[in-house]
Structure formats: structure tokens, C-alpha cells
Amino acid sequence: MKDEILCNFWRCYLQKSKQAYCKRPAGETVKALSVCESSTDVDSDPERPSLLHLLSLSESEGALQTDCSFASSVSKVSENTSVCSGSVDGSLYLVKNQKEKLRMTMPMTLSFCYMALLWVREPITLSELLRFVVEGHIPYLNVFEHFPENMRLCGLDLKIFCVESWPVYEEVFNKMHELAAFLDLPRFPDITESCFLHPDMLCMKYLMEANLPDELHNWTCRVVKKTGIGEVDFLTLMPGNKSTRKVKYDVLAAAVIIVVLKLLFLLDDHYEWLLSGIAEERNKNNTEEMVVNLQNQFGKLSGSVQRAEKPNPSSFQLSWSEENTDGSCFHGHSLKGILQEKHGLLTAMNPDYWLCTVKLCNEKLCGHLAHYREVEFPQSYHFVLGLFSFLLRIQPSYIHDEVCMIEHKLFNKKLSKKMKYNRVLRK
Incomplete structure (x- = not known):
């Protein structure tokens, strides 16, 4: 949340959903608004800063606007509310309301992250982001255990931040697109040929x-x-x-x-059987048998060597060494056996x-x-x-x-x- 882009997206979400950065009648209680309500009401607010302005705000400028934020509603809570009962609106997030498609959930936090990564065109795909979650590089299951002491959760808030399953690609992907439309974001930076996502x-x-x-x-x-x-x-x-x-x-x-x-x-x-027959003829002079070659490859996939410590997050899951001479790496291999030249161009034999x-x-x-x-x-x-x-x-x-x-x-x-x-x- 310290990232400037992600933080400003978060502020826009709070403002659009009228949870913060908006003016509210003094006696109004905290309530969750549907996507339809928030999109019309907030747009009609003449004093609301534009989205592009929010995206350009610095951390210090954004902090100045919190006097009208969610904290103002918390002060209206009756005195007999226990501190250990959780947040004021915690119960609202647990109510299954079909209209509230964009209420905050743990998968939604990943949608925010992916949206920010896509905006700055970071070299990380959604599948990699979710893999980092599963591998434990990004806290997700029981994430509240990583919170500092002054953010200790209790009551219904524990149910909000406690998930029992890994995030699903389609859910995070679709929520990100819903979120981008809900925030009225402009066209994202262009994905060009030099971009990693091309x-x-x-x-x-x-x-x-x-x-x-x-x-x-x-x-x-x-x-x-x-x-x-x-x-x-x-x-x-x-x-x-x-x-x-x-x-x-x-x-x-x-x-x-x-x-x-x-x-x-x-x-x-x-067709593969036909090609394998051709390959067999070409490899008759090769002293290694196919079985040894396959054993070498599956030996790598099986991961027989146990690492002493948790590996750092990597863009690659499988490693194929090009310096290895045992034939298990095909990066430098040629396709000439299945191609033919036709009118000066290489075309498929098939x-x-x-x-x-x-x-x-x-x-x-x-x-x-x-x-x-x-x-x-x-x-x-x-x-x-x-x-x-x-x-x-x-x-x-x-x-x-x-x-x-x-x-x-x-x-x-x-x-x-x-x-x-x-x-x-x-x-």
C-alpha cells in the first residue's frame, strides 16, 4: 500500500464507494453502497477531486484529505461498542448482497495489485503474481498474522481476512476489469512491442x-x-x-x-510417429539411448535435490541449463528436420x-x-x-x-x- 500508484487506486476506490474522502451528513451511519449507487452519487459531487488528480497526488497531499474519511464515521459509534468487537462496518462485509460486487475481499486485494502492475507495465503476469502467493512470497492465507500489533484484528474482521483457499485466476482477472471500470480509469499505458506483456x-x-x-x-x-x-x-x-x-x-x-x-x-x-521415425533414422549414429535422455529430463522435473532454504521468487519455474551437454536442453536445437524451403521461405513439411x-x-x-x-x-x-x-x-x-x-x-x-x-x- 506504500506504492504511490496502488495507494491512489485505493483512495479512488474508497471515494467511489463512499467509504472515505467524501462529505457525509454529520449524523449518517456507516453503510455499504452498491456499485450503481456509488457511481452515480459520487460523480454528482461537485467538490470531488478528479481521478487524474488523485493519481498525481503525493502521499503527504493525500493524507491531508482524511478529515472527511472513514475515521469521521467511527467517531459516531455509540460508546458502548467494544474495542474488541472489530471494525464498525465489519458486519456489512459479511452480508451476502448481490449488488455489492466490489466489496473488499482478499482476492480483491490481488486485483488491486494486478491493476497497479498493469498500469506501470511491470514484467509480471497475473499467473506469476498468483504463483508468488501460493509459494508464500506474498502473504495471503492468514494474512492477519503478518499485521503489526497496533493493527491486531478481532471480532468479525478475522473472518474478512481469513481465507481457506488459494485465489482463482478468473476471479482476480474479472474483478480487476470490473474495478478499473468502476474507478473510471482512462486508457492504460500502451502495450508496445518492447513491453514484457507483448x-x-x-x-x-x-x-x-x-x-x-x-x-x-x-x-x-x-x-x-x-x-x-x-x-x-x-x-x-x-x-x-x-x-x-x-x-x-x-x-x-x-x-x-x-x-x-x-x-x-x-x-x-x-504425425508425431512419422517424425519420430525420421528422427530415429538420423540418430542411429548417436551412442546415447533415448531412455537415458528422458531420465535426465525427468530427473530435473522431479526436483530430487532439496534446497536448504526457501528460494527467492523467480519468473521461471523450470530451469534448463544451456551449458549442460547431456542433451536435456533444447533451446539451441534446430527445426530443419521438419522444415522445407519453398520460394525462399522456410515452410512446414506438413x-x-x-x-x-x-x-x-x-x-x-x-x-x-x-x-x-x-x-x-x-x-x-x-x-x-x-x-x-x-x-x-x-x-x-x-x-x-x-x-x-x-x-x-x-x-x-x-x-x-x-x-x-x-x-x-x-x-
Whole structure:
């Protein structure tokens, strides 16, 4: 909360929800307001400072406005209220009111953090932020145990700050977008090609994370450019704009890699057998057996070496040493075995591609662009989907949605021709 951007977001939230930084009739009791009430009432207040002004306030300037804050309501509490009963409005936060979608919760605190990180374009994705929570680098479960003595909680406040489950990606992501719209935030700083959250940059990170050859990055960049998902207007958050799609930057990058793997390897459970046969012929002169190579790789994944102390937070979960000569690192490996030169360009030897879905669903009505059922797809595709699902700690269906979206952008012209052709046949 000491960060200037995050702190000013927090002040805006308190003001918008009329919990602080607003004028209140002297005898009015503390109450929770719905999103609709707060958005109309606060906007009509002529003495309310603008959001952009709040974002530019320093810590000292912001502190001067607290005379009309939540503390003024606390002083109105009757004298017979016990100090150990908790905060004045603690009971209101425990009431399940459907209108109060943006009341403060522990997952909401992470939405605030992610919103601030996105505003300053820090090189941290939402999946990484949540992983730092699970790994204990960010206090979350029983967070009140980390509070100083003068902030000791009691009564109903303990239930507010006591959670029994880890945060869910979708909940934190959706709440962040609701929060940004509720605060009337302007367009976020542009996500350009030099930004860490750009798919070209994130694809490079996840290719290293998944121990895939460097040459795949040329193909991911081609897919990003061809589909237009690297454009600034597509990537930059515009709060409250319902016409633009909410971008999950880490999920989008993983989906791009999967589409490239389908372009090159098909992932249909059959083409890989053909490629493995070709590889076997080429590796006949190699003295090491495949079994030893696999043992080396799974030995790394199993983490047999126990660390003496808790590791520092890292952007990478898996480490593949390029200096290692045992063949377990594929970063420097070539794709020449599955590529062919055609008109001066390297193209895939495999000319086929299968779509995950021919027609996308209405995401607003259905909740998903497509439906993912493991039994309906090849195991090779499911394996790759599961790998990135494990790395990002999200459901495979969310990555599958992004894969389907990219495929339809990539093959849009061919799909349009096919649909027109089918209509003619029906007639």
C-alpha cells in the first residue's frame, strides 16, 4: 500500500464507494453502497477531486484529505461498542448482497495489485503474481498474522481476512476489469512491442520455460503479426469498453505457441510417429539411448535435490541449463528436420492443419469461445495444453479458448470461403 500508484487506486476506490474522502451528513451511519449507487452519487459531487488528480497526488497531499474519511464515521459509534468487537462496518462485509460486487475481499486485494502492475507495465503476469502467493512470497492465507500489533484484528474482521483457499485466476482477472471500470480509469499505458506483456516477449519466455527450440520464436512472431494480436489497440486495456476483448497476456502467449506447434507437428497423435521415425533414422549414429535422455529430463522435473532454504521468487519455474551437454536442453536445437524451403521461405513439411472448432461460441452468452472435452481431442494436443496449464496454474479450457480465437483469426479467409461454399450447397 506504500506504492504511490496502488495507494491512489485505493483512495479512488474508497471515494467511489463512499467509504472515505467524501462529505457525509454529520449524523449518517456507516453503510455499504452498491456499485450503481456509488457511481452515480459520487460523480454528482461537485467538490470531488478528479481521478487524474488523485493519481498525481503525493502521499503527504493525500493524507491531508482524511478529515472527511472513514475515521469521521467511527467517531459516531455509540460508546458502548467494544474495542474488541472489530471494525464498525465489519458486519456489512459479511452480508451476502448481490449488488455489492466490489466489496473488499482478499482476492480483491490481488486485483488491486494486478491493476497497479498493469498500469506501470511491470514484467509480471497475473499467473506469476498468483504463483508468488501460493509459494508464500506474498502473504495471503492468514494474512492477519503478518499485521503489526497496533493493527491486531478481532471480532468479525478475522473472518474478512481469513481465507481457506488459494485465489482463482478468473476471479482476480474479472474483478480487476470490473474495478478499473468502476474507478473510471482512462486508457492504460500502451502495450508496445518492447513491453514484457507483448506476446512476442512472453512467447520467448514460455518457449524457454517449456524447453522448446529457439527457432520456434520466429514462427510465433509470424502468427502474432498475421493475426493482429500484437497490435497496441488489441493489447492495451480500455476500462469500460465492452467492444474490446479482455486480454489474458500470459494465456494468449501460451496459445500462440500451441498454434505454432500444431502448424509444425500437427499434434494429431499420428504425425508425431512419422517424425519420430525420421528422427530415429538420423540418430542411429548417436551412442546415447533415448531412455537415458528422458531420465535426465525427468530427473530435473522431479526436483530430487532439496534446497536448504526457501528460494527467492523467480519468473521461471523450470530451469534448463544451456551449458549442460547431456542433451536435456533444447533451446539451441534446430527445426530443419521438419522444415522445407519453398520460394525462399522456410515452410512446414506438413501441409495439413486441423481446427479445434469450426464455429466459435458467443463468449458473453456461453462464457467460453469453445468447449473443451479431453476425449474429443488428440492426446498430443491435450498433453501440450496440460503442460501450459501446469505452468500457468489455470484450467486447460481457458488456453483452449485462446487457441480457438487465434486459429479463427489465422484462417479467417479460408473459413469464410468454406462457409459460403456450404451455404451454396444447402441452396
